[in-house]
Amino acid sequence: MTVDSRREERPRLIVMFEEGAVTPAEIMLSLTDWAEVILVVGTSPYSAAAKPFLGEIAEMITWDQPRAELLDHLRRWRPDGIVTYAERMLLPTAEVAAELGLLFHSTPTANLLRDKYQQRKRFAEAGVQRTRSASLNGVDQWRDVADHVGFPLVLKPRLGEGSQYTHLVHSVEEGEALLRDLSKSYSGVLVAEEFIAGKKRLPFGDYVSVESCVVDGRIKHLEITGKFPILPPFREQGHFWPAPVSDLERGEILDLTQRALVALDISTGLTHTEVKLTADGPRLIEVNGRIGGQINELAIRACGTDLIAAGARMALGLNTDDLVLKPNKTYFQYHNLPPLQARKLTGVRGAAAAKAVTGVTSYEIYLHPPAPLERGVMTTWIDVVRGEARDHDEMLAILDEANGLLSFAYETPSGQLDMPAMWTQQRTTSAP
CATH class of the missing domain: 3.90.1170 (Aldehyde Oxidoreductase; domain 3)
Incomplete structure (x- = not known):
């Protein structure tokens, strides 16, 4: 049964929940007044600690159960849409959406959004941007990888978020010592990629993010977000609107972002694209297939626009043509x-x-x-x-x-x- 044929009922929305860009309180404030929500909760310590509060917000089931049972439960619940605001739930959400016939990133697109190495390869294949990079399984491969990528390079998880385990490396010896130290706490696959040097723009950061929405493959760029300088090694200090960029830079940033989203075949949802501002023009850092952290608070305060609710409306196939971000101050x-x-x-x-x-x-x-x-x-x-x-x-x-x-x-x-x-x-x- 579709949303339109249930005019007297509230739309039914699956929210795949994990630690990420949106808190349990924000889900409650943005969604539960107008939609019926069922939460599919991940397995991290953060999610485990949040379960008592999540259970007060909406019906809740856990991701760590037999897949057939989970899908059967969700089918019987008769959802109209599915959404996630967490990086690590992108692929699970795509898989559930495909099984239930709901709008979301395709599974191949979700893989590209999660896997930063494969994302770089896709950009190169599509002629968007070539960035030297290599996948790395351990210290035994390090010298070959370093020779291919060159120094300085960035070493980070292929599937990562929040700058965790992300380091700038300047030499073979430094990298070897770092890899041995990382092996004590991290067992996943890493990626080494060339460091993109930004143009000095103090007191502002040398990068921005682009907040975009995609509906039926149609891309609308909502705003460019300015950043404060990064703290070593890659720690973010915050955001502001509008970004301190010229009209020429703005056009170049949005053009690059447009080509990146097309290359990833994104058809529905909010995206958060990070772009480095270099002496040779903007270059892609990465594309994220969900709302950026803290961006919703900025949108509500600056423009009265709730992006969490907007992302849910896109997932439900509801009208979002009026979605505009135009801050009138800083x-x-x-x-x-x-x-x-x-x-x-x-x-x-x-x-x-x-x-x-x-x-x-x-x-x-x-x-x-x-x-x-x-x-x-x-x-x-x-x-x-x-x-x-x-x-x-x-x-x-x-x-x-x-x-x-x-x-x-x-x-x-x-x-x-x-x-x-x-x-x-x-x-x-x-x-x-």
Whole structure:
């Protein structure tokens, strides 16, 4: 039975849930007022911890059960659509969608979105962009791989997210030592790819993301998202709209993104494409087949547009022609991150003062001391400073003031460490 023939009923939506770009609370706020939701929950420790709350939101079943039983349960539930907002659930969602005849990325496309090595190959084959890369199963292959790719190179999981286990490598010896160390905690396949050097654009980052929606193969680019500088090795500090790019750059960025989405044969859904801004023009970092992390909060605050709900409406085949993002001011999210040597966050000072700064609309602490910090080089946000400004210069002034009031205490292997916000250190040591 279709949605149109059930005019008196709410559409029925499968949400494949895992740790990712959308939280359980956001699912509740964005979806459950207008759709019947069933949650298919993954197996990570994050999902296990979230189950009590998820069970309060909607009917819930688990992914780790015999596939035939899962599909039979979902067929009897009579879904109208299926969606995921989590990177690691892209392929499972594609497989379930194919079995149930629902709109989503095809299985081959989902594979390309998940597997960054295969994604690079597809871009090369389609004439979109050639990036030297090689798959790597262990240290025995390292010297051949390094010889093929060249230095500097980026070493990362073929199936990864959140910059986890991602490193910049400058030599054969450095790579060998890194691979031996990684083998203690990571057993998956890696990919080595050439490092794409960005053009220095301080105090902004040298990359952007493009938020797009695709309906029946028709691509609409919603907005280009500006970024703050990356912290080593590849840790993101936040986002803002609009991006500080010229009209010429904007056209080149959107053209490159368009060709990438076509090459991946994306037919339905939201995408988040990361693009490096180089001296020779924009170059692809990667395409993600779901909403970007924190982007929905920015869209709601800047434009009154709920992208989580919009992604669900696309999955249900409902009208999304009016989906537009046009911020009329500069809106931002900035996150403080710990130093890499920190093992525990033991204190946050200045939160009330930072929240009171004119232009700061909210300040939220994600990690409440004492909080362990055992995630290596993965992006781990301590907090978020949200705000709005007339333009980029005023945004920078607001962040200067707010972050100048914040300081953090950490426990490290060498003892206690007290330090100001990373933002403050960057602004005092780097010229724009």
